[in-house]
Amino acid sequence: MSKTIYNRIKSVLAEKGKTNIDLAGSLNITPETVSSWCTNSAQPSVKRLFEISKALDVDVRVLLVSTKQ
Template structure:
């Protein structure tokens, strides 16, 4: 599973640095989430959704199998 945090941030015109400040996490951690190098825990995912005012499911995308 991959996340859509980058797409949601871009759609809302929000910078990663602002999100990292809201989460009280380093820019590098948030950048890892945004670039899909690492995935946030469910707790953090729900916190990100609340901060961005979206549903948690809107931050996820499934990888379709062929």
């Protein structure tokens, strides 16, 4: 059984040429927290998603996996 992917943070970081450490520094949190989001083992709060979108200069919707096929 495959793991459910809820967010695209890892993909967006790669698209922007940024690292977990870059994002962690922007949000003043640990790189381990960002890593847990990137592996989808934990999810950021909605408030934090908006902070991530600002830090990465993307629409917040880009950070989520679409529910439409």
